[in-house]
Structure formats: structure tokens, C-alpha cells
Amino acid sequence: MTIRAGVAGQPISHSLSPLIHGLWIEAAGLDATYEAFGPADEAGFAALIAEGRAGKLGGLNVTSPFKEQALAAADEVSPVARACGSANRLVFADGRLSADSTDGRGLMLALSEQAPALDPSGARVVVLGAGGAARAAVVALKAAGAEVAVLNRTLARAETLAVELGSTIATPDDLRDAALIVNALSVPPEIDVAVLRSDTVLMDMTYKPLVTPFLAAGRARGLTTVDGLAMLIGQAVPSFEAFFGRTPPPVDVRAAVLARLGETA
Template sequence: MTIRAGVAGQPISHSLSPLLHGLWIEAAALDAAYEAFGPQDEAGFADLIASGRAGNLRGLNVTAPFKEQALAAADVVSPTARTCGSANLLVFEDGRLSADSTDGQGLMLALSEQAPAFDAKGASVVVLGAGGAARAAVVALKAAGAEVAVLNRTRERAETLSVELGCSVADPDAVRDAALIVNALSVRPEIDIAALRDDAVLMDMTYKPLITPFLAAGLARGLTTVDGLAMLIGQARPSFEALFGFAPPPVDVRAAALARLGETA
């Protein structure tokens, strides 16, 4: 019987997840399908979950705006997802729903791939933003031993996150001494790149464009940069394994994703 899985979000047409998982499914010769689902609202997402509980789906990756609803709907929640306050992976088994978050794994895999010299243990890290993406970054980096501080335009939101996750609240000048700066905002951060350390690593969670203005400024300065596509592929790998039962086969999905995005590097 065909294994059905997919990604749910709104909007969803831009998602690269069906491309990535589809290439792995093809390479592994699986009898499986990975589809994009675009529920219009919470009720539509609830219907999708009900379909999964009924045995019509093996699982779902979940993106905005349904990650918190996904967590709340689960019968079993991983410690990581509970700490993050959201889930991007749902797996159905015998009518029960398990929730997990692989965003942090994606972040750490991206760092190991594109900034191999960076050692998180004891490193000073500043995460820009205080939303769901920032929470996942903080949880993963703290687990890796980093000293994490959050910088957000609204300081109250950063303070709330710091209390919940055990990180600190950064002042704007903190980026000067950071070994790693992670942009978890959807816009370009207002940072003086010239004031950063010579060995600073810049990471942007956005992958469209691949080289954001933040990363472009870092590259012009000669800094090491990590793009959001590496993180997207990184979080998809453990998702594929959870959904289909084994690690993704060795396929160059990044090249296919770059072609889809119209990028060349």
C-alpha cells in the first residue's frame, strides 16, 4: 500500500519539501507519495489531522501557521517540541499522533556543513528575533553548549523567551563579540557588519533569496555564512527517516532545490 505523507501550511505553493522528499522517495524506489496540503484555516488543519488518525496519512511536516496547533493536537510530544512550543513533524500510528520538532536539527546540520570550523560549545551566540524560528534556534544551540542571547526589537518578547528557555537578553552591542549570529527574522536585521568579529559566522533562516542582504554583507566582509536552504534540507532529513523508516538516500537534493529557486550557487 502506498505510504502517504506531506507538508501542511498556508501558503504552501512555495514549499520545497515535496521536491526534496520526492527525490528521496524516487531514489529509494519507495511506494510512497509526499504531497503539499494547504488548509485554509485551523478547522481545515484539524480535518487533515483527523484524516491522518483514520489511517490515510503516515505523517506530516508542518509549517506556518499550524505549528502550534500541531503540537496541541498530539498525543505524544517530544521534549524538543515541548520546549520549542511548536511542532514541524507529526507521525500517525494506530490512530495516535506523535509530535516532534526537527528545525533545531536542521540548524545544527547546516552549521556543520557550511561552517565546519564553528564549535558551539561555549560559543557566544546572538539569535535575532523572538518568534518560533528563534525559539528552535535557541533550544538547539543551548543543547549544543552555546551561550545564547536573544536580540529582538521588542525587548519584552525577548525577555519572555529568555525566561522560558533559559537564555539571556542581548543588547544591540552584543553582536560585536558574537561567534555566531542567527537571523530568525523575516527581514534584514539592522546590524553593522563592519563591527563584527573577523571570525564571526552569519546564518540566515530564510532561503529565498538564497543569499539574503544580511548574508551578502557578510560575504563582502569575508565572513563565513550559512544559508537557510542548508537548514531546510537539514530538517527534512530526520523528517524523512521518521516518516519512511530509514535515512534519505544520497541524492543531491540541494542542486535540484537551487534549480527550482532559480539560484546558481
């Protein structure tokens, strides 16, 4: 029987997940599909979940604006998803729904790929932002043993995140001494890379453009940079494993995604 999975969000036409998973499915020779679903509203997303509970879907990745609804609908929630306050992966089995967040694993896979010299254990890390992406970054980096500080324009949101996840509020000294700075903001951060250590790693969760102004400034300074595309592909790995029961085959999905985006490596 064909395994059906997909990604749900609104808007959804820009999603690269069908391309990534489709290439893996084809290379693995699986009897499976990975589709893009664009529910118009919460009711439409609830109907999609009902399909999964009825056995018509094996799993869903979830993007904005349905991540919180996905978490609330689940019968079982991973500790990581609970800490993040949202879920981006749902797995259906025997009418039940399990929720998880794979963004943190994607972040760690991206770091290991593009900044292999960085050891997060004991490292001082600054996360820029206080939304869902920032939460996923804080949870993953703290689990890896990093000392995480949060910097956000709205201090109250940063304080809430810090209290709930056991991080601290970033100071200027944290930035100057950071081994890693992760941008989880939707806008370019106002960071003077000239004051950073020569071995600071910069990571941006945004993948379009591939080289954001934040990363471009870091590269001009000679710093190691990690792009959001590596994280996007990294977070897809555990979803593929959960949906289709095997690890992704060794196919260069990054090259295909870069071509789709009109970017160069």
C-alpha cells in the same frame, strides 16, 4: 502498501518539501508519496489530522499557520517541540499522534555543513528574533552547549523567550564578541558587520533569496555564511527518517532546489 506523507500549510504552493522528499523517495525506490496539503482553515487542518489518526497518512510536516494547532492536537509531544511552543512534524501510529520540531536539527546540520570550523560548545551566540524560528534556534544551540543571547526589536518578547528558555538579552558586547549570529527575523537585520569579529559566522534562516542582504554583507567582509536552504534540507532529514524508516539516499537535492528557485550555488 503505499506510505503517504506530506506537508500542510496555507499558502502551500511555494513549499519546496514535496520536491525534496520526492527526490529522496525516487532515489530510494520507495512505494511512497509526499504531497502538499493546503487546508483552508483550522477545521480543514483538523480533518487532515483525523485522516492520519484513521491510518490514511503516515506523517505530516507542518508550516504556518498550523504549527501551534499541530502541537495542541498531539498525544505525545517531544521536549524540543514543547520548548519551541509549536511542532513542524507529526507522526501517526495506531491512531495516536506524536509531535516534534525538526528546525533545530536542521539548523545544526546546516552549521556543520557550511561552517564546519565552528564549535558551538561554549561559543557566544546571538539569535535575532523572538518567534518560533528563534525559539528553535535557541533550544538547539543551548543543547549544543552554546551561550545564547537574544536580540529582538520588541524587548518584552525577547525577555519572555529568555526567561522560558534560559538565555539572556543581547548587548552590543554580545554582538561584537559573537562566534555566531543567527537571523530568525523575516526582515533584514540592522547589524553593522564591520564591528564583528573576523571569524564570526552569520546564518540566515531565510532561503529566498539564497544570499540575503545580511549574508551578502557578511561575505563582503570575508565572513563565513550559512544559508537558510541548508537548514531547510537539514530539517527535512529527520522527517524523512520518521516517515519512511530510512535515511535519505545520497542525491543532490540542493541542486534541484536551487534550479527550482532560479538561484545559483
